[in-house]
Amino acid sequence: MKRLSAFNVVSLTLGFSFLYLPIVLLILYSFNAGRSVAVWGGWSTKWYGSVFENDQLLDAAWVTLQVGVLSASVATVLGTLAALALARYGRFRGRTLFSAMVYAPLVMPEVITGLSLLLLFVAVNLDRGFWTIVLSHITFTMCFVAVVVQSRLASFDRSVEEAAMDLGCTPFVTFFRITLPIILPAVISGWMLAFTLSLDDLVIASFTTGPGATTLPMKIYSDVRLGVKPEINAVCSLMVGVVTIAVVIASIMTKRQEVERERAERAALAGR
Amino acid sequence: MSAKTLGPVRRKFAPWDDPSSKPLIEIRQVTKNFGSFTAVDDVSLNIYEREFFALLGPSGCGKTTLMRMLAGFEEPSAGQIIIGGQDMAGIPPHKRPVNMMFQSYALFPHMNVEKNIAFGLEMDKLPKGEIAARVQEMLKLVKLEQFAHRKPHQLSGGQRQRVALARAIAKRPKVLLLDEPLGALDKKLREETQFELLDLQMQLGMTFVIVTHDQDEAMTMADRIAVMDKGQFVQISPPAELYEHPQTKYVADFIGDINLLEGRVTKNERGRITLDSDVTGGVIDVHADSSAGAGDKAWFALRPEKAAISLLPPNDPQTNCAHGTVWDIGYVGDISVYHVRLDQGGSMRASIANTSRVVERPITWEDKVYLTWTPDSGVVLTK
CATH class of the missing domain: 3.40.50.300 (P-loop containing nucleotide triphosphate hydrolases)
Structure with a gap:
């Protein structure tokens, strides 16, 4: 392997520090014994303890978790269906428009997504609260699932499905017994991605929420405006932990899938 | 073995x-x-x-x-x-x-060999015992009994081909x-x-x-x-x-190797056809059925193994005979193929079975040779 030059070492260090130093500081200060968020006063885990006694924070976390699981699950179903439509029905009328519309939310500023959803909810006179947050999170995470699943479907051998149907399987059962198990890793990583996106979201949730539904990012943001308490550091560290675990699982699944596919391909070539 | x-x-x-x-x-x-x-x-x-x-x-x-x-x-x-x-x-x-065996085999990657074979039977809702018995029978038929619990990617190409076959015939x-x-x-x-x-x-x-x-x-x-x-x-x-008996030049050319000698029909009566050919510089006499009438353009199709090659001229060098120079010899093992450049232009191939182990051939490059054939060794094609 090539040795890193001094320039590479410096740029890597700077780049990673830029990315991770704030988070490292955050986690470090969550173990701070003192009340101040900026002055070190020795090690302690007491802020973690007080997080679990703060009902408001726990309520917000519970809301966030419910929103995340619900919206990620629905978004996964819808996103997978969109990916199937895009990957399968080759050249239907308006395909380009459809795919552009599926992917547009990826690059759409969140403020615009949030505002337009708010306008929609107001227009149809929907009471804003828990369910409107779920709906808006489904909307903006669905496209991420579609992208992940579609990239898996691109390398899917359709004759496997044909073989199942040829053996007497109806198209409906074929999807559940053949297609879904094969693309399942991609579907799961899509779900993980949707879940973490929902967990992190502040902007869209702020636009679409109503009284009584406060997500954790919203709670943190409003608390911080009144002054940063060390408790917040602890909550944020916990969130970093959850998101990291989800992302790591998703990437391991994707990697595993790739390795397996490569191995299968190698075996196929060796068998020739 | x-x-x-x-x-x-x-x-x-x-x-x-x-x-x-x-x-x-x-x-x-x-x-x-x-x-x-x-x-x-x-x-x-x-x-x-x-x-x-x-x-x-x-x-x-x-x-x-x-x-x-x-x-x-x-x-x-x-x-x-x-x-x-x-x-x-x-x-x-x-x-x-009907059942189909796919070119890519299309085995279900998430199921082992046994499950792959049982899939069609399960779809037919056969009783469990019968499925198991039928799967065993299939595994035995394609000699894969000891691979029943392997996944497709753990098999060689030949083994996968057998699984695909077993799966396709399991439903009879x-x-x-x-x-x-x-x-x-x-x-x-x-x-x-x-x-x-x-x-x-x-x-x-x-x-x-x-x-x-x-x-x-x-x-x-x-x-x-x-x-x-x-x-x-x-x-x-x-x-x-x-x-x-290929019916067209396309079939004659697609199946195996063939010499197509162009000529003009001069006579076609009761299964005896005579052609004048510029390629051989003489007459081609064929015992075959064809719809070609006198004056029609036609091709005499002769398989290389039905042409005899000789250094000496036949008794009648004007009928069913072409002469030229050996241009190349393709040694395939069981046969040798002689590519002959005809004196009239064009080329022909003759293949000879190597029935003896002598490597030195009596006929070699640059030799002047005569290719001959019998009247019933080829067919006349018009398209």
């Missing part, structure tokens, strides 16, 4: 010559268009029970499309497909009495469709597997329809071969007839 058990002897089998026999598959004037492209162009064909039928042609000739229409993955744009007396129009793949379909079944195997394995497939077909008494671009494969295995070109059948015949 263990002694291989040979299957039953193949007897003469020609239901297509018997007007009273009822075909199992009837393809009636079937056409398939993809947009403005016609993949299959108004073809008709009968396939009989227990027949081993091959669709042979270059890629893009429509053979795979025709097979996919039999399996139900494509609907004909026009025409009718009848299998076992039942019109297949509108019947989806999962309700057809009336018709088994095989799409390039041996395409992914190496030559040695392919030849072995050809004979295994033949034995299997005899044992099971199933009708096999195979799609292939490999003429050796079709010739070795099939009872009849349909040669396809541009979506149409050029000729449907048993292998020997296809080889010895």
